[in-house]
Amino acid sequence: MVQYCIFVLIKNLFKMKIIIALVFVLFSLTLSAQNFSGQAFYQTKTTVDMDGFGGGNMTEDMKKMIAERMKKYLEKTYILTFNKTESIYREDEVLETNASGSGRMGMMMGSFTAGDQYKNLEENLMLEEREFFGKQFLVKDTLLGLDWKLEKETKQIGQYIAFKATAVKKIDENDFSMARRRSNNDDEKEEAEKENDSTKSKDLMDEIEIPTEVIVTAWYTPQIPVGHGPGEYSGLDGLILELNFHRTTILCSKIIMNPKEVDKITAPTKGKEVTREEYTAIVKQKVDEMREMYRGGGRRGDGRIRH
Numbered sequence: 290m291v292q293y294c295i296f297v298l299i300k301n302l303f304k305m306k307i308i309i310a311l312v313f314v315l316f317s318l319t320l321s322a323q324n325f326s327g328q329a330f331y332q333t334k335t336t337v338d339m340d341g342f343g344g345g346n347m348t349e350d351m352k353k354m355i356a357e358r359m360k361k362y363l364e365k366t367y368i369l370t371f372n373k374t375e376s377i378y379r380e381d382e383v384l385e386t387n388a389s390g391s392g393r394m395g396m397m398m399g400s401f402t403a404g405d406q407y408k409n410l411e412e413n414l415m416l417e418e419r420e421f422f423g424k425q426f427l428v429k430d431t432l433l434g435l436d437w438k439l440e441k442e443t444k445q446i447g448q449y450i451a452f453k454a455t456a457v458k459k460i461d462e463n464d465f466s467m468a469r470r471r472s473n474n475d476d477e478k479e480e481a482e483k484e485n486d487s488t489k490s491k492d493l494m495d496e497i498e499i500p501t502e503v504i505v506t507a508w509y510t511p512q513i514p515v516g517h518g519p520g521e522y523s524g525l526d527g528l529i530l531e532l533n534f535h536r537t538t539i540l541c542s543k544i545i546m547n548p549k550e551v552d553k554i555t556a557p558t559k560g561k562e563v564t565r566e567e568y569t570a571i572v573k574q575k576v577d578e579m580r581e582m583y584r585g586g587g588r589r590g591d592g593r594i595r596h
Contacts, residue, residue, distance in 0.1 A: 325372065325373070326372040326551055327513065327545060327546045327547065328368055328369065328370050328371075328544070329519075329530075329543070329544050330368055330381070330541065330543040330544070331368075331369065331519045331540065331542065332364070332365075332366055332539070333519075333537065333539045334363065334537070334538050335364075335536050336363075337363065362402070365380055365381075366380070367519060367520075367539075368380075369517065370554055371554070373410075374409060374410050374411045375407070375408065375409050375410070376407070376515075376517040376523075376554065377405060377406070377408075377552075377554050377555075377557075378405070378406045378408075378520055379404070379406070380404075403418070403419060403520065404417070404418030404559075405417075406418075406520055406521060407555075407556050408432060408517065408521075410432070410517070413431050414429075414430075414431065415431065415432050415521065416430075417557075418559055418560055419560065421568075421572065422575060424561075425559055426560045426561050426562075426568055426571075427557060427558065427562045427563070428563060428564070429562055429563070429564060429565075430564070433458075433521045435456035435458060435524060437454045437456045437507070437524060438455050439454050440454060440455060441453075444508065446508060446510070446530045446531060446541065447530075447541070447544070449512050449513070449530060449544075450510060450512065451508035451509060451530050451531065452508065453506065453508055454506075454507045454508075454525055455504060455505065455506050455507070456504075456505045457503075457504060457505070458502060458503050458504075458534065459502050460499060460501060460502055460503060461569060461572075500535070503535045505522070505532065505534040506532070506533040506534070507522065507525060507532050508530050508531040508532075509525040509526070509527040509529045510530055511526050511527035512527065513527055513546070514527055515528050518532065519539045519541075520539070528541075529541075
């Protein structure tokens with residue numbers, strides 16, 4: 290009798306799961322058949338290993354001061370405006386109350402951060418505004434096209450059921466937004482090499498490294514059946530609500546479906562149009578100049594891009 294009751298209970302639970310899944314699918318299909326639009330608000334946060342910052346020679350007060358100055362670049366709010374085929378991802382405009390965003394730190398951080406990012410899923414097109422050391426570029430590229438692996442895990446994000454997906458992303462060697470201090474083992478090896486080569490000059494940029502690849506973890510919801518996501522990310526069967534990679538977390542805090550007033554999605558046109566390969570070459574040239582400028586602790590040049 291007890292076994293029969295357990296069997297009936299399991300059978301009923303199984304039926305309930307099927308019904309919930311069918312309702313979920315029907316809801317998604319109905320929504321995908323509509324001409325809809327929406328806005329998703331994202332909070333981004335990037336952590337910095339302050340213990341390794343500055344070669345470990347900084348006081349706690351200095352680390353705290355630098356971390357506070359960097360906070361405005363590492364914690365931002367973005368808005369993704371989307372429809373079924375197009376989206377544009379841009380930073381939420383905040384009124385500056387002081388000039389802390391200017392100067393060398395502002396230029397350095399801004400030079401390795403994207404501006405407006407436009408995606409067109411049907412045309413496999415991405416346009417990205419970039420300001421690199423005072424010069425405007427419009428990078429034209431195909432969509433990122435990560436090889437997503439769908440995982441079994443799910444979780445609730447707000448009112449949405451989110452499914453997990455992971456992918457490996459290759460990192461460009463000049464992407465300083467991914468920079469980190471070398472590990473102790475690398476430092477010891479480098480010091481040994483320098484001792485064996487007395488003619489080798491000190492290069493401050495040798496203290497940092499850029500990973501060749503990172504694991505990207507995404508949480509997406511088929512309840513909003515669009516292939517969009519924050520920044521350059523896309524390609525899943527639902528809107529990406531959360532992203533985790535390297536030291537960065539991007540989390541959706543609010544979604545507005547079919548808002549009465551919404552910004553028109555238009556492809557950006559600001560800046561000199563270049564391909565991704567051309568832009569990468571420009572960045573590499575500037576990074577090489579910076580390495581020469583700081584080699585041995587010296588500084589040369591005015592920081593402008595030469596043509």
